[in-house]
Amino acid sequence: xxxxxxxxxxxxxxxxxxxxxxxxxxxxxxxxxxxxxxxxxxxxxxxxxxxxxxxxxxxxxxxxxxxxxxxxxxxxxxxxxxxxxxxxxxxxxxxxxxxxxxxxxxxxxxxxxxxxxxxxxxxxxxxxxxx
Numbered sequence: 001x002x003x004x005x006x007x008x009x010x011x012x013x014x015x016x017x018x019x020x021x022x023x024x025x026x027x028x029x030x031x032x033x034x035x036x037x038x039x040x041x042x043x044x045x046x047x048x049x050x051x052x053x054x055x056x057x058x059x060x061x062x063x064x065x066x067x068x069x070x071x072x073x074x075x076x077x078x079x080x081x082x083x084x085x086x087x088x089x090x091x092x093x094x095x096x097x098x099x100x101x102x103x104x105x106x107x108x109x110x111x112x113x114x115x116x117x118x119x120x121x122x123x124x125x126x127x128x129x130x131x
Contacts, residue, residue: 005073006064009080013056016087020049048094052087055111059083062118069125079114086110 024045031039063083067076086107093104 003064003067005076005080006060006067009063009084010060012084013060013087016084016091017049017052017056020045020052020091024049044094048091051090055115056083056087059111059115059118062115062122066118066121066125069121071121075121079118082110082114086114 024042027039027042027045031042059079060083063076063080066079086109089103089107089110091107093100093102093107
């Protein structure tokens with residue numbers, strides 16, 4: 001059993017997690033150095049990291065499960081790309097900038113869409129084995 005496609009997206013997700021974690025640490029050092037315990041940028045960075053940790057592991061796990069079932073690589077890349085793109089857009093959209101809310105919304109929806117499609121694929125493969 002080879003999981004080539006999932007490896008790519010797990011690696012990209014791991015790197016994105018490092019970037020988001022560094023962002024939290026950087027904001028924490030700045031906020032505590034200034035003596036502020038309730039810093040908006042720090043809370044935003046923490047929430048962004050929390051959201052990533054809430055959704056990405058399940059997305060990668062579902063991707064792995066359907067790859068094990070020999071799902072065509074184009075579908076796997078589409079789902080993996082949607083997961084990573086969604087999380088990047090969500091992170092970009094969490095900044096204070098014009099149209100940021102739209103990027104955050106699209107990023108969230110891409111993540112949800114990926115998880116929904118991969119979940120349905122798991123149920124499909126389960127039903128195929130039961131027939």
